[in-house]
Amino acid sequence: ELTKKCHANNINVIVRVDFRGVEKERYERRPDWFGKNEDGSPLTGWNDIIYRPCYTSYYGKEYAQEYIRRLMTAYDVDGIWENCVIFGYGPCYCESCKQQYKEDTALEIPIGEDYNSDQFSTYRQWKSAYAKMHMKSMKDIIKSFGEDKVYVSEIFGMYHASIAKSSGIDLYDAKESFDFLVSPTFIDGCAQEDKKYDNYDYAASCIRFLSSIAPDKQCVALTGGNGTKWRYVIAPQQESKIWMWKVISAGGNIWNNYFNGQFPGKAVDRRNASIEKEFFQYMKDNEAWIDNQIPYGKVGIFYSRETRDMLCRNDEKEDEYGVFIKGIERVMAEHHIPCIFIPNLEFTYETIKDLNVLLLPNTACMSNEEMDAIRRFVKEGGGLIASHMTSLYDEHGQRRSDFGLKDIFGCSFTGVVKDTEYDSYQKVRCNHPILKDMDIENTEMIINEGKTLLCNKTNESYEGICTYVPPIYNQPPEFAWIPNELTDYPTIVAGSYGKGRVVYFANQTEKTCYTNGHEDLINSYFNGIDWARREPFDLTTDAPDSVHIHVTCNKDNPN
Template sequence: MPIEPENSFLYKFSRRKFIQYSTALTGGITVLPILSQQATANASVSEQQLFWYQKPLRITHTVLRETDARNYDARVVVDYMKKVGANTLCINAGGIVDFFQNPLPAANINTFMGKRDILKEITTACKEVGIKVIARIDFRGVEEHVYKKFPDWFKKDMDQNPVLLTYTKPQLYEACFSGNYRNDYANEFISYVLKNYAVDGIWHNAPGFGGVCYCPQCQASYKAAAGKAIPIINSATEEEIDQYMAWKVQAGDQYMDRIKKTVKSFGEDKAYTAEVFSMYGVGQRIDSGIDLNNARKYFDILVSVAFLTENTEFIHYEDLNYGSTIIKFLKSMVPEREAVVMYGGNGTSHRLVIDPPVDLNIWLWEILSAGGRFWNCYFTNVPSVTHDRRNAYNESEAYTFVKTHEKLLEQHVPVANIGIYYSQPTRLSYRKKMEEGDHFGTEIRGVETVLMENHIPHDFILSDQLSKERLQKYKLVILPNVRCISEKEITLLKDYVRNGGNLLATYATSLYDENGNERQEYGLAEVFGVQYAGKKVNTRKDNYQFILDKKHSLVEADSPHTELLFNAGFTALSKPNKEAKIICTWVPTIQNQPPDKAWVQAFSTEYPTIVEHTYGKGKVLYFANQPDLLSYEPGHPDPRNLLVRSIRLLAGDAISIETTAPSTVHIGLTTSRLNAGQYILSLINTTSGPRRPIRELIPVHDIQVKLKVEGKSVDSHQVLRSQGECRITSKGQELTIQLSKLQDFCAIHIQMKT
């Protein structure tokens, strides 16, 4: 029976409420409990039996083309996997095209396969040598002949015409969350595969659908939930769109829940997973309804797509540290699950040719340094027999390293007491165009760049996992333009600082509520020591900041040589409280031309750009401008220096690593959740020429690292991988490592007495 509108959960949504609630909804309206990282990390796991998917994964993924079935040789596949040290294969089962003799009614059996059963051949061959198999399924759409058999199973537009996927060739008839194809048929399909084949898990490719579906099932479901018809999107209000998206999120959650229950009905040792797209992706107002949050609710393995380049016309190479960044992010969500990066295929834009090999090797070591694992996604048959075989076996060193040291690497998570705040409401607010025109994540990337270059361990704090207990883990919390913050978050952050935690915040942090509505005052004004003056100014060109407190540690290295520091981006004008220490102030625009007129009456103004403030027992540095963004774009040394000095001032002795290594050497530190006092220190060399992709890796010599970790004293240490001589000495909690040469990757295992 339809729910009356005044009693409907969706009816209670106010304008923009979707931003607040969409990340918390699950199947139905029940919110599933999510353990904080701190609570989960402290859980006793030493005695519990780990499933195979909770141990170090070394996955090879071959998304077969139809034509690959003609000469497919399972023995060659298995031989390749054994040689590279892989322990899991992800292989096509079907959906769009079936690679087995599918007896189900909507089957689309690969015609190039003949009477063979490719899925049977490969699962049998893998089973014989102990390799796990994940079956790839894809129910996003079907070819025309399948659609004509079951036209009522698929997505419809307002006129009840089928909706085609325009980015596929041939164009597929798209399926929605409510139709029979993604539900009854998909679950029957998965059950058949798990019952009849030696399959250990399901990879759910493309689980979401885009846009709006008006099929009878969706209309009935929406009517029951909202008490009204699905809105006509082209003329819908923002509130109506938000209500529709809230329902779509619920529908997506219910859909994923049904699939997972089907998989788990064959045993808890059967894994269910799908990809998580970029942590920096913002998406559209109407998106798939499946987002980052689904990973922790439904997936046994946290997998993020992170290719060196994207599937775009104009190729851009990702930052070399992005692989480790996404692992830190995933581990911050659910530390006990394996966090895996799916890589390969040159971002799918040129999937038939080589990935730049030096960049790719660095990519793998970066992933490993944060406790991550690998999902090698070659797209054509088997790397050793495909058209371009130059990337074949390039994963061997990294995979073999993990295989050799599997027990030591189990259940490792990054070590950090500095946390970068990741705000889901802020991320979603970037769907709305703003004057600044910034891209979400640029500020986070800027902060991470500074931390990585200065070898400072860190991880992420997800806003919807914020708690008093979680915050207690950190000496310093960094808020990189976290615009949207709820009253609950404000209270928790205030208490954190009042009780001795330190805070670094930039620009418009807390100037908006969780729904994206601008406040008249910073939500954290009392903590920052400033009051918002009601205006943001464009300081992108010909702008500076004046050094007012020349003896302050943030600027004392610069002040003997300059009165002005670089400023760009946008600056929020604010007035300081009397107890705040003003370090730098905003300088009005000094026009560049004509040079004769490039002056102002006075540099200093009443509006600070950098303020230090004490709040309770904690210390706060607030930047009214955007040093985080400017550290990434354009990367001027002034904002980078100001950020690292701020971090060192606020973190103090909580920074556990000191090193002579250059900024091009990245350092990772992880600890075991299984064995107390066990650590792995990793060094990754990215030193090269000035251009990407990297042509040549240049070795670094004579590196010293001083490390301090928790424990009474060092019990033992073991060099797991090194190209040069590695000498280690210890005293109490401190280790000193002298490394004569670093070619690409060095790893050291440390066991502390506890």
């Protein structure tokens, strides 16, 4: 009856199903259908309330497939939302997994090791393959009822490295399985668990990222009037509105969720019950303009899944990748520079040739093919900004003896990393455009923070704009000085490579643009982009930096 009423009112019905586990009573009927820990105990979750399956288990495979067939046969629904298609975090030791893993790899599942260690690398690849098979089988069943039937699930992936590695699924893998892409972007902290309501950029960032990996598909931000942490009270109203406007301005759509089992108008807290109404009305009224839009920008942020897996952490204090991207986005937002993501997914010179500037934020893991494409890009006139450990590792996480792109950077890594988290500075060595509008005539040093690689300049035509200063400890005051502030280790190197320009930051400038926000850091990074660009920026405005601007284009006619 519900489906018929919805269809009569031109509303599509997508049914939510969840195969992540069952209660104890159901588990005890068929414990052989579910996953096992190393000691043979059941895989559980949520304070041991739910008993989990795995991708090879009967419940996660045969039972789930038959359930979908029966559901699609009995009801004229328009699609299936398989909620959080993640079966377990880490290894499973059920008989099915042990037998299938042995058959596929001739190996036993490792025991007693850290799941993120190299000991589990083969198992993680194997688990990922079975996760992909699960998604494909579910999609095939749903499509057997008609190509117009949709299959979708929310996938963590942009910053959630731990979830992607432990579950076997991330957005790179899932994009082929789903008819549109959805990722959780709740304002109350899904991007970082220790965050509350202060990162307004994440939702739009996620839309730009989703669009970069699948520009032909609708991209949706999963959010909610009552959030996901505190599900019985509202997410702050003004912040939520900023959040949703950013999604729409980036070319995305909104999926409003209530997780407390209550209709929004009948919830305990009803203050946000219709908060999305004005946004849906705006999209309806302006459909002719905003339909078929994707993010636009001539500045590209290179996104490396391998670097994310190696360096990204949920805790921002330990994160060495995601926070670099967030720092870039702060600089871009405050200077009104439209930017897009360039994922290393089918990455070639052709994917970047039309960019003005390419940014490599601590992109530690890079293949030879990726570096060759970037060399060609710069030789042909493109601008390049790179930082810290960029190209120090290959795509498999194996350490190189030096930067793979040292010829472009104009410097070589000594192998020494300095802790410059506190009491640290950069010595100004020349008045370069990268330091413009920073009143350099009235200072001999600018701030430094985070970690700094000690490098030697190898290309005499490049300029060492600033150099590393050993720590000047602030206590006790009478000893807050050092006899010599000069070293030969550049922190900012700039030069020309072919027809293009390159800036390399040996420190963690992008990260500290986010975690610190000092004007020296933000201004030097922006000036680096401004100096390296080969064409004027697409957008000029006199709006203050508190006004954030996103630019989109029609995907069928980007120009």
